[in-house]
Amino acid sequence: MAKNKVKRHWYEYLWIWSIVYFALGFFNILFAWLGMIDFILPLIFAIVGGNKWFCNHMCGRGQLFWVLGRNMKCSRGKAAPAWLSSKWFRYGFLIFFLTMFGTMVFQTYLVFSGAGTLRKAIKLFWTFKVPWQWAYNGSLFPDWVAQFGFGFYSLMLTSTLIGLIVMVLYKERTWCTFCPMGTMTQGICKLKNNDK
Amino acid sequence: MVKKKASPDKDRCVACGVCALQCPRKAINIYRGCYAVVELEKCVGCGICSKACPANAITINEINQEVANG
Numbered sequence: 633m634a635k636n637k638v639k640r641h642w643y644e645y646l647w648i649w650s651i652v653y654f655a656l657g658f659f660n661i662l663f664a665w666l667g668m669i670d671f672i673l674p675l676i677f678a679i680v681g682g683n684k685w686f687c688n689h690m691c692g693r694g695q696l697f698w699v700l701g702r703n704m705k706c707s708r709g710k711a712a713p714a715w716l717s718s719k720w721f722r723y724g725f726l727i728f729f730l731t732m733f734g735t736m737v738f739q740t741y742l743v744f745s746g747a748g749t750l751r752k753a754i755k756l757f758w759t760f761k762v763p764w765q766w767a768y769n770g771s772l773f774p775d776w777v778a779q780f781g782f783g784f785y786s787l788m789l790t791s792t793l794i795g796l797i798v799m800v801l802y803k804e805r806t807w808c809t810f811c812p813m814g815t816m817t818q819g820i821c822k823l824k825n826n827d828k
Numbered sequence: 829m830v831k832k833k834a835s836p837d838k839d840r841c842v843a844c845g846v847c848a849l850q851c852p853r854k855a856i857n858i859y860r861g862c863y864a865v866v867e868l869e870k871c872v873g874c875g876i877c878s879k880a881c882p883a884n885a886i887t888i889n890e891i892n893q894e895v896a897n898g
């Protein structure tokens with residue numbers, strides 16, 4: 633079965649990148665900035681190309697859920713409740729996510745302006761503080777750069793954990809039904825199509 | 829003749845592309861990042877896409893071939 637001749641592309645292995653990303657950020661939080669690629673690329677595809685090529689072919693996170701869920705059988709593969717992929721939940725979660733992103737940027741600004749100090753911790757599920765001080769011992773960048781790193785890494789880790797939980801409970805890529813990037817890019821594509 | 833074909837629900841589809849990746853016949857395309865579209869001539873109604881779809885947006889329907897080919 634697995635031996636049928638399908639041409640493999642380099643971007644089918646980007647799930648490895650999504651693991652490497654978290655490993656790098658564990659040792660040095662500045663690597664968290666690399667996650668911005670996963671934010672900007674899908675938007676460029678959607679805004680310029682009017683497609684979801686990123687989601688459809690090169691999102692390492694989606695691939696990771698498939699590799700763990702299907703290939704390694706860590707998913708029940710059960711249908712998720714319909715509300716999880718309903719429009720109100722998807723857009724609601726997008727708004728929540730963007731609000732949290734904004735809060736994170738504001739905290740970065742506080743450190744930038746000197747009103748706040750760098751906190752070497754990550755926050756899981758927007759609630760639980762986890763000390764992470766080993767991942768930063770100063771650099772030639774100002775403190776706010778590291779603060780953004782801690783905040784962004786928290787966001788990436790939290791969303792991956794949520795994705796893993798729904799992967800186990802439901803279908804492999806259930807996260808993709810309410811992933812903020814997925815919702816945003818599909819929304820942009822739909823808007824672009826109405827223009828034509 | 830009645831045949832089984834995949835039929836994605838435009839409204840429920842989140843355009844993730846999982847179905848397109850899984851379809852052994854390459855019968856599915858994600859139309860302009862909006863929703864999945866099945867090429868009925870290629871689809872053999874195997875249901876692999878439907879099982880993979882995280883939004884449960886695909887049903888396998890029995891349809892009349894003459895009508896489908898228009």
Ligand code: SF4
Pocket residue numbers: 674686687688691692693694807808809811812813814815844
């Ligand atoms: S919906 Fe999110 S996790 Fe899924 S492929 Fe798109 S960007 Fe990746």
Ligand code: SF4
Pocket residue numbers: 833834850851852853854855856866870871872873874875876877878
């Ligand atoms: S039913 Fe099978 S052949 Fe038809 S679109 Fe789905 S995966 Fe492809």
Ligand code: SF4
Pocket residue numbers: 836837840841842843844845846847848858863864880881882883884885886
């Ligand atoms: S797997 Fe389901 S939600 Fe994803 S593109 Fe296909 S039909 Fe749409």
